[in-house]
Amino acid sequence: MTEIFAPVTRFAVPGRIAVGDGVASVWQTATLTEVRRETPYASTFRFAVPAWQGHVPGQHLMLRLTAEDGYTAQRHYSIASPPEDSGHVELTLDHVEGGEVSGWFHTVAEPGDQVEVRGPLSGFFAWPGDRPALLIGAGSGVVPLMSMVRHHRARGLSVPLRMLVSARGPEELIYARELGAETTPVFTRSAPDGVPVGRMSAAHVAPLLAERPEGGWEAYVCGSNAFAEHASRLLVEAGQPRDRIRIERFG
Numbered sequence: 061m062t063e064i065f066a067p068v069t070r071f072a073v074p075g076r077i078a079v080g081d082g083v084a085s086v087w088q089t090a091t092l093t094e095v096r097r098e099t100p101y102a103s104t105f106r107f108a109v110p111a112w113q114g115h116v117p118g119q120h121l122m123l124r125l126t127a128e129d130g131y132t133a134q135r136h137y138s139i140a141s142p143p144e145d146s147g148h149v150e151l152t153l154d155h156v157e158g159g160e161v162s163g164w165f166h167t168v169a170e171p172g173d174q175v176e177v178r179g180p181l182s183g184f185f186a187w188p189g190d191r192p193a194l195l196i197g198a199g200s201g202v203v204p205l206m207s208m209v210r211h212h213r214a215r216g217l218s219v220p221l222r223m224l225v226s227a228r229g230p231e232e233l234i235y236a237r238e239l240g241a242e243t244t245p246v247f248t249r250s251a252p253d254g255v256p257v258g259r260m261s262a263a264h265v266a267p268l269l270a271e272r273p274e275g276g277w278e279a280y281v282c283g284s285n286a287f288a289e290h291a292s293r294l295l296v297e298a299g300q301p302r303d304r305i306r307i308e309r310f311g
Contacts, residue, residue: 121179
């Protein structure tokens with residue numbers, strides 16, 4: 061996923077990136093152990109972090125690369141793995157054209173390489189699994205949402221969870237092999253035979269809100285600025301309370 065910005069939006073209470081006390085504020089060494097190709101433009105990077113104390117799905121971390129001459133580059137990345145994956149964290153990164161950090165990961169990094177990480181950070185977008193969750197993402201915005209889906213599966217939670225995810229086409233749908241009955245994909249440019257092509261619309265959102273689980277939905281929206289505005293507007297128009305929409309934007 062690309063760099064995260066604090067979720068400032070008129071549809072949700074603004075959140076600030078907060079570094080906690082103790083281990084969350086300490087840089088730790090993370091060793092790359094595996095690289096998995098997800099799409100032509102995105103890969104998952106798995107790290108062993110022995111001192112990692114766990115996270116809540118939806119949180120992110122800060123990653124730091126240091127060059128031989130001492131130059132450093134830092135980025136915030138959403139965590140894709142569930143908290144049950146003890147001692148490891150996974151990040152799924154797009155290969156951004158001209159991206160300093162993502163470019164290194166996609167063209168240079170290999171198992172055995174070490175980076176520094178700090179976190180977990182921010183509780184605004186976190187979902188501990190205690191309330192019905194309606195997840196809406198586009199592109200690499202699915203990354204923190206997948207941590208929630210994986211947590212839901214790992215714990216065998218009975219609390220309702222649904223996910224809408226938008227991609228240009230099936231080949232660009234991140235985690236396509238893992239998506240199950242809880243997920244509805246929306247394709248904006250190309251789709252399998254029999255599947256309509258088009259932007260996410262009220263026709264996708266309204267039926268989910270109509271399910272009305274006990275306690276109502278907590279909505280989590282992650283994507284670009286334009287997508288976040290569009291998806292949030294669809295939710296509000298379908299009746300979702302504004303104060304129960306959490307947004308994380310990236311750029």
